[in-house]
Amino acid sequence: MIGLWHALVEQPRIKLQFKIEKKGGYTLDAAMEPLPAPLRFTNVTVQGSRIRGTGKVFWDPGDELEAELDFKEDSFEGHIHIPLIGTIPLHGARGRGPYMALSLMDEIAPYRQHHVKERSDEDIHEAIEQLLARLSLEEKVGQMCQCQASNFSFGSEVATDPPEKLIAEGRVGSVLGAFDITRVFELQKIAVEQSPHGIPLLFNADVIHGSQTVFPIPLAWSCSWDMEAIKEACAIAAKEASASGTVYNHGPMIDVARDARWGRVSEGAGEDPYLGSLIAKAQVEGYQGESLFNEETLIACLKHFIAYGAAEGGRDYNTVDISESTLRNVYLPPFQAALEAGAGSVMNAFNIYQGVPAAASTFLLKELLREELGFKGVLISDYGSVDEIRVHGHAKDTEEAALKAVQATMDIEMVTRSYDALPGLVREGKLAERQIDEAVRRILYLKYKTGLMDDPFRYIRPEKEMEWHFSEAHLQASLELARKSIVLLKNDGVLPLAKEARKVALIGPFADSKDLLGPWQFSRYGHETVTLYEGLMGKGIGEERILFAPGSKVNEPLDGGIEAAVEQAREAEIVILALGESSDMSGEAASRMDIVVPEPQQRLAEAIAAVGKPTVLVLTNGRPLALSWFEQHMDAIVETWFLGSQAGHAIADVLTGDYNPSGKLTMSFPARIGQVPVYYNHFNTGRPLTETNKNQKYISKYLDGPNEPLYPFGFGLSYTSFAYSDAKLDRSLMSAGETVAASVKVTNTGAIAGEEIVQLYIQDCHGSIVRPVKELKGFCKVFLAPGESRRVAFEITAEELTFWTPDTGYTAEPGQFKVYIGSSSRDVQEVDSLELVKESENERGSWPE
Template identity: 45%
Template sequence: MSGLRRRSLLAAGGTAATAGLLGTGPVQAQALPRTAGAATGAGAAARRPGPYDDKVRALLARMTLEEKLGQLQQLPWTYNTGPGGPGTKEVEQAARQGRLGSVLNIFGARTTNALQKIAVEESRLGVPLLFGLDVIHGFWTTFPIPLAQAAGFDPRVAARDAEVSAKEARSNGVHWTFAPMMDVTHEPRWGRIAEGNGEDPYLTAAFAAAKVRAYQGADLSAADRIAACAKHFVAYGGAEGGRDYNTVDVSEARLRNLYLPPFRAAVDAGVATVMASFNTIGGVPAHANPRTLTDILKQEWSFDGMVVSDWNGVQELIPHGVAQDGAQAARLALRAGVDMEMTSTTMVTYGKRLVREGKISEQRVDDAVSRILRLKFALGLFARPYVDEGREIGAPTPEARAAARSAAARSMVLLKNEKGVLPVGRSVGAIAVVGPFGDSGDLLGTWVLPPAAQRFPAVTVLDAVRKAVPGGTVRYERGVAAEGDDISGIPAAVAAARSAGMTFVVVGEPAALSGEAAARSDIGLPGAQEKLIEAIARTGRPFAVVLVNGRPLTVGGWLDRAPAVLEAWHPGIEAGNAIADVLFGRVNPGGKLPVSFPRAVGQIPIHYNHENTGRPYDPDDKFTSKYLDLPDGPQFPFGHGLSYTTFRTGPPALSRDRIPVDALRRGGTVEVAATVTNTGPRPGDEVVQLYVHDRAAALAQPVRRLRGFRRVTLAPGGSRTVRFRLGAEDLGFFTHDPHGEFLLEPGAIDIYVGDSSAAEGRCTLSVT
């Protein structure tokens, strides 16, 4: 066997389209560029001089130790309060004393300027503050949740969100967002699955890189760009039982092959900051883990940005059981590689004592401060600390709404469509809209700014359907509540369905049931919603189920009785309009599932990229890996998604059927080509997906690994040959070596190309 020390991650691989939101993207994708100063091996590479180094050194030389420690402190502000409001006196005092580096949860041009003025004009050195905010999938203009965006299989969806969000946020005085979240997870019970991109590291890496670049642009000081934050470092998505903040125990191989790739892609894309995660890894909390924060992130990858703690994460080293008190928590976090402390105050409280006692070196403090100051210089805060109040964006623009609407429709997944029930013609006659989310604005999803939710609620499905059929008869009956057992409204919903030519049953999860601290042990439809679907099915009238949710759901109890199911996720501010666009055929759905849908909670974890066993599933053999009471596999596999037209993907062909290991080491590649044809009556989008499987390796490999995807638009009868390039990054894997050994071996690699992770088109490449 032959080893290859890993050098970089090809985040978008030869796959991810990066053209306009409604475009098809180039047929041949490009590799991601390396960041300056990136490591070329397991050890640290010398940091290249930066444009602000002299200014940072000069400022450091003037700072007292107290002022340096102050730069490491981030304190929270309260929404909708200005100077002198509740909870602000401590922040203002720290800013005035020069003992504050950053404030989170603050926005608004007037508010941020007032606080910034205190720091710049009243503190001794006038160091500006860095303002951060959770801008996760929109500021005023709420886009679909990130999990939905991943379903678009087009990184431009995430990039457009970031561009709009950055412009709105920066005009409101925000410099820094705590996004994107790139935690790969196999755990749909975990509420924060809504905030990430699903179960695959390759897809997540492509979206992470695209969103980082779009938030930050080519110039962080620009009036429409903000600093991004890659979170949560690392393996947060592996939380046991899907319970937030829970323990993770993971091997080195799985850490590097599954959880780390999106973060490496973000670093390669130039991400400005990284956030530590809440979880332990092998018993070591992330905030006290020098192995991940320093050895891998800062040394092996040469990340020269800033690491911020999560909310109270340093203080929580005490209940984790690794720190006895605040002083020890500060020492562990600083030595591990945390540069800025969010909310808790252990570093600023105990830092001077720790330096005096030799438990923390002032050199380490200077390193942390330098990282923070470099970011402030890059953002242009020393030159322009204030935002132009006359240019503050206070509401979504028509262009931003149009982008959100397009993104939402592009992210929807048609799970089922028997006998062409969808799309609905404008002449269908009377339409019934039933279900708790038919006339609800609770479609924005988790992590939405409270003022945005109050001022700019989602367009409802009912309003959008009425607008789509002007002059038509549209009747609404709720039927049941989103939660609770009351079924007294079902008869009215049934009556509405009986009198209609088509019924839309809009069901799902309230936004509060997904996101942080929102784990569920049962991921079926809450309350009596399944009973509503069953009652509508018994009418025998045509209907379609629209799901609005923040995670995969178990849908097996009613799925067979529903002729059509559209997965709309939590679609954002233009939710109703985007859903109507798809239901009435204005948009032909082309999204694919970025995560597997389990048949039952008892199957979890179930994901397409699982390792095989010595006794793989065999329905005719009792002693193989399976459940006695469930069919094999998920309800819907990763990559699944239908269209109002049909597609045929031809067999994949290789540019050569063998390649030497040495050639791969030298950057050699193999091209894989497949032709996709629209065989149906409508224009539509297909996502061509490429998977690899190493038949025999030093470590048991996943049965399939996504290594290429391309979303293409085809007219009826149209064809396109899609080409992918596979190289060392795609054909090798990390071993258990703690220094990041990346292994390439001779052997047979099966390559699958098709429309989901169950693709059948196959060819074989020999690595010699």
């Protein structure tokens, strides 16, 4: 029974794939097409040729997932019970089975348009005006509404008609969550053939870190500091998703996040606005490519505008209360960079700003986003956030909520039906029809720009699904980025693993788990995720050398689990302890009060540490965790995050030394939970803690722990070592139009080649408003052979010294700046002081007023 198996089901029309493996005990993993729904069996038993598995599904945790399969040589029979679907009899065979959309290739052929050319903006605007003149008020509003492709809900149930009815009547202009290419074809066909004007639909989806080939979560890939690799990951995701009919991505998420309790830190680039801006730009360029007319691209939607990452207590959907200075200096820069890169869409945040829900804020959406930043694209609400204007207490009813959203220039309401009230509001004179027209113009522009108006079925390409989904080239790209995303937090010399090690104890709930993809992924290939066990076997460490024991489940103890794990650890030369969070413990609606390794795993770790063998902690998680106990008791700590489809291979490459880790943290790890939020670019207080005053009482400090994080922003070790020397500036004075060069000599002082991320930080020593103790303003990745040295140089201009103040707006103020270069935000050396001076008659450039 070992291997890949499949079963085709006629009603409902699905294909089930099963992967069965035996490593000590049996494991059963499954995937379901066309729905990208992961099926995880956590309890598996085998009797003869019969296997039985039970588990839970994320969409109905109250009902049990259950399968029972009876195998013959090349076939099986049995049944599966899937919550909300029911019990289905199964007859299956070996292998992945036939491609589900094979018949669609012939069916779609007559609908294809050939030799369609990209329209000019002038042509598009003319066509929009002609179409707009033919639309009734209700038909215009229909373009501003979105429905789901099915009855599945990501929140409370939505009272609405079936999607087929809404589309045929022209009451929606876009559809969310049509993951199946056949479903996209069905719904687009209704829109083109039955709706009043045959306007094609936009198909939207959340493609956050890969489509069918899953890449590391964004917090992980940000630790690569590799913009080209991140851009490539997004381009591959766009290629795979667009082949299935998706046109419009609900991503990237570019919120700056400083509180690790917030589950959505997994979707972003961490705590720094500068690095976050570069990554935001790379993601937009990856998703959108050279032109949205290219059917291998997606419309990028920037979320969440704005300051969602500042939710109080790290609790999702919670209140945000920040100053305009913090808004502009911390949370706005990634949006500015992504808008400059040409992002076609923006999504509002769930939070309030200055007491007004973002979805209704004319200041945020109309004045700041559209008028000041010049955004001309489509503004889409987050799921249900228009109606939530009422729930917040900012509108008395649904009609007023819809009115406020449109007045704030919200173009599309995601899924809920508050916008059904818009025609009545226009007729009552409360809303001008020109505001509706403006929104519809922006929506139609995207439909023309992507070529949908001239070729509605151009994104439905089953032949490309077969070619690209989970292809070897895409898997290789995922593997390479996964390696770069791993951060070595501690190593007392036990890594890399000695090739001649006799036996390795592989212990923990993530030792042989496929739950390595993280939140926000909808791959139909999740059951083929490479586990850590499989990764080690791929390195030639055979089953006879791997002493395996799960020890515990993620959040529950296993009967006898710790005892069995301890027995394996005693027999081994080295222990790999694979612990962490399950995918559903990170992401949206996954905030945690205690950002620690769950208690059953903590007890397992304590028992293993007591054995006294060299122990390597391998972490799978979606956020920084409080790891002080592990720092004291583990010999090495490897932060792997959720690495995607090739996770096991990437981790094994690092553990065995076939890849020298080079990742650097983009979010600080607290020493204790009470420090959170903790971040490197904080302000000085009037009573800052220093080495000389640390024993005084009336200082800004804790009584029971340090101010500093355990592992700071920018931190990450290597299997080699790097020395920094001869740091200098080429001059100490500069005016606004000039450039100063900061440089340092970096030497590989270890025995193997490695890559170092050299970081430049600047502190504005005094200003019209208080500035952070340091801010990242540049970095450079340098690869050095053993003994090799290289001088790394950075250019400093007035742009790096500019910030926003309430009195003068964006400016670089004259004064003194400190320049630091080093390997992390903590491990830096002061290069020198730099003074920004006003222009003299003999100096070049102009001073910003």
